[in-house]
Amino acid sequence: MLWSLVKILLFVAVVVGLTVGAGYVMETGPSVVVSVGSVELNLGPLQAVLLALAALVAIWLVFKIVSLLVAFLRFLLGDETALSRYFDRNRERRGYKALTESLMALAAGEGRQAMNQAAKAEKYLGNPTITNVITAQAAESMGDRKKAEESYKKLLKDDRARFVGIRGIMKQKLSEGDTDTALLLAEKAFALKPKHEEVQDTLLKLQAEHHDWTGARKTLGTKLRTGTLPRDVHRRRDAVLALSEAKDVLDAGKSIDAREAAIEANKLSPDLVPASIMAARGYIEKGKPRYAARVLKKTWDVTPHPELAMAFAEIEPNEDPKARLKRFGDLTKINPDHPETRMLLAELNIAAEDFPEARRALGDLPNSDPTARSLSIMAAIERGEGADDAVVRGWLTRAVTAPRGPQWVCDNCQKTEPTWQPVCSHCGGFDTLAWKELPKSELSLPTGSEMLPLIVGEKAKAPEPEMEPEAETKTEAETDVPEPHEPAPVDAVQPQATAEAAEVVEAQAEEIRK
Structure with missing residues (x-):
């Protein structure tokens, strides 16, 4: 502490000395006379500055030597670390x-x-x-x-x-x-x-x-x-994890645990479509169709989705088309103006052979928001009403090159997934899949052969091998309620569709692909 005070006083003294020297030079002119006893030196300005710098260096050396001597004296007095600290x-x-x-x-x-x-x-x-x-x-x-x-x-x-x-x-x-x-x-x-x-x-x-x-x-x-995640986002992602856990449990064969996990996931995030579907199927297995319908309708109110309609059909898998159309009224009255609701209602009316009502339900959707599915439904309506093959092929031509509509798209990499997954298979993003349409530059177009069953029906195709009972039930549900990008097959409403019609449509589709 004392040594620091001495350094400060010396610094002030040097500054004062330099100031006095500068004033002396300004008073005496360009030359400086230094008298030490009987010796008198007459210095020019440059020589005076050099002498001052030499004096500063000498003072700095004196400080260093004094510091070293002080450290040495402390060492002699018993401070063993004095020199090492220096x-x-x-x-x-x-x-x-x-x-x-x-x-x-x-x-x-x-x-x-x-x-x-x-x-x-x-x-x-x-x-x-x-x-x-x-x-x-x-x-x-x-x-x-x-x-x-x-x-x-x-x-x-x-x-x-x-x-x-x-x-x-x-x-x-x-x-x-x-x-x-x-x-x-x-x-x-x-x-x-x-x-x-x-x-x-x-x-x-x-x-x-x-x-x-x-x-x-x-x-x-x-x-x-820890506050690094908002509560609403936590509920959504916790629901995704619970649903993923339910899927793994279901794959392991523990259906009861999977059912409970799916119901938990649906409670955490009612707008999560896969969780609602799995929870509804769990309620169906437990013999609670009203709970299943309630879950699906709640999710449909937020996000109408074709797979929700499939699950809604599984509640009563053996009902006839007219009874199904009546029961689906509770679902279609929710979000009635949504494109998914309008296409679903059109498909149900096609299955019930009410083609004028199917046309009214579809409205101007094929022109205002054309997708492969809406245009294919329109083609099915035209065929059901007995329109010429040229009219049907015209709608099919537009369907081949039309956008596919909403898909599971990753928000990070913009890649599509055929089914919902908790983790994107392309970029590894967690909870990044959303049900939406691709940007115009990234639309993927279906081929003509994929839409053939939509027009000619299942009877024009080769017979399918015998299926397991669960698969048969699923096929029946899919017949009445379409896949996400397929309207209901028209064989139920147009029994006279023949193999010749299939060949006509196949030739047209091949021409479009070329």
Whole structure:
């Protein structure tokens, strides 16, 4: 403390001396006369400045010598670390200077320079933790994965830096595609810092990819507790995980557990279409058709979807077309202006052989929002009303090149999936599939052969092999309630469709493809 005060007083004295000297030079003119006893020196301005600089250097040397003498005297008086502290201060100054330069080089993208300065800082400071972090990041910026991994492994020996080392190696394994090792490392990093948002997201993504739905739900709960996930998003994603868990349980043959898990998923997120369908089928198996209908109608109110109509048909699989049309009135009165509702109602009327009503239900949809499905339904209506083959082929021609309508599309990569999945098979995104239409530039067009059964009916095709009882029930449901991109087959409403008609449509479809 006293030594610092002496330094400050000396600095003030030097400033005062320089100020007085400058004033003296301004008063006496360009020459300076210095008298020391009987010796008198007449100096010019440049010589005076050089003499002043020499005096400053001499004073600095005196300070250094005095500091060294003080440290030596303390050592003689019993302070064994006095001399080492004196020299360590110089080493620290050099070390921190090298550390600063390494950080600046790293920020500037100069990886090699950052590594060299980090090694120099390590030499002076003897603190491998910070220098290993800088070295690892510099090696990553240069693409030297081996050097980066070696530096991260050194950090594992220090409790303070173990998380940084594990996270760094985890990212290395992810970039290499080794997701199994990355999952283990993510779990260790999560155990060290459960509030780290990046580790939470990485662990959740890896657990979903490995179908560890139970672990993923625990991670999701931690995200909610730590405030890194809104409550409404948590409910939605927890429902997705519960549904995925139900699917895995169903694949394992535990139908009761799958049913309960699906019902839980539907309660968490009633607007999740796959959860509603699985929950409804669970209620059907339990003999509760009213609960199944309630679940499906609630989801239809938010997101009309063709698979919901299929599940609604499974409630009464053996009813005739007119009875089905009447029962579906409870569903079609919800969102009556939605395109999906209008196409469903048109298909039901086609199955009931009420073609004028089917045309009224479809309305101007084939012109205002043409899709392969709506145009194919229109072709079926024309054939049912006895229109010429040329008219039917005209609608089919438009259907071949029309958009397919809503599909399961990934919000991240814009790729389509045939069925809903919790994780996108293309980009690995979790809960990114949405039921929507593709952008105009990415529309995929169906081929003509895919739409042939929609026009000529099942009777014009080759007979199918005998199916299991469950498959027969599903086929009957599909006959009355169409697949997501197929209207109801017209064989129920146009029995006279023949193989000759099939050949005409096949030839037209082949001509369109060419």
